[in-house]
Amino acid sequence: MSAHSHDREEGLEFQPKFDASGLVTCVATDAASGDVLMVAHMNDEALRKTIASGEAWYFSRSRKGLWRKGETSGHTQRVIEMRMDCDQDAVWIRVEQTGAACHTGRRSCFYRKVNGDDTRLSFVDAERLFDPEKVYRK
């Protein structure tokens, strides 16, 4: 292992390892239930705004812009704890989620499970907490 990667893994300096697009992966879990709510991305600015404000900010790859979680829907995420992984290319935030994390209206984006036969999914915890047609005025 190089000295540089050893330092990134064992050191206490915050040195996020951004990918070619300038992003790290962020996993948000529900601080109460432990469920994974969503997987999204943060750039340097989103990381800094999240740390400074205590509310989750992301970078949208499709819209190519910074985005405060809940800015349209009101369904914000208050960050209880933020952790970095070994090589600092992934972030885990434990959050207090207001309402629903998923743009489809579900509490979590992970509302379907994979069954053993690998071709069909089943809904699980898939009730909608809001109507996306109304919230996002599509």
Next chain:
Amino acid sequence: MSAHSHDREEGLEFQPKFDASGLVTCVATDAASGDVLMVAHMNDEALRKTIASGEAWYFSRSRKGLWRKGETSGHTQRVIEMRMDCDQDAVWIRVEQTGAACHTGRRSCFYRKVNGDDTRLSFVDAERLFDPEKVYRK
């Protein structure tokens, strides 16, 4: 929203959305504690082997190869449940982790937390369960 993306979000067909490298992101959480153990990637073959075997397989971007979790260390992951996210580019697996998930010897890869001042990390749950120098014979 296109009919295709609506189908991917609301349908029950398993249709993972691979990135340009043929990968989806996978978050593995500890089925007992709810802690995030690691974030890694799966290609089509890793997904299929995971589903078929009930043990986690990943695709290593650095080694450019398929990898059964624990094949060197013995620290395997038995999959209790697998879920897909809304747009099917991320997978969440709840696992029974044998030993430690992280190659550094920690239970989880997320053994450092970010403090408010954004420049220094702190160790948390960072005790090693094994010595990586011995397990991987570096």
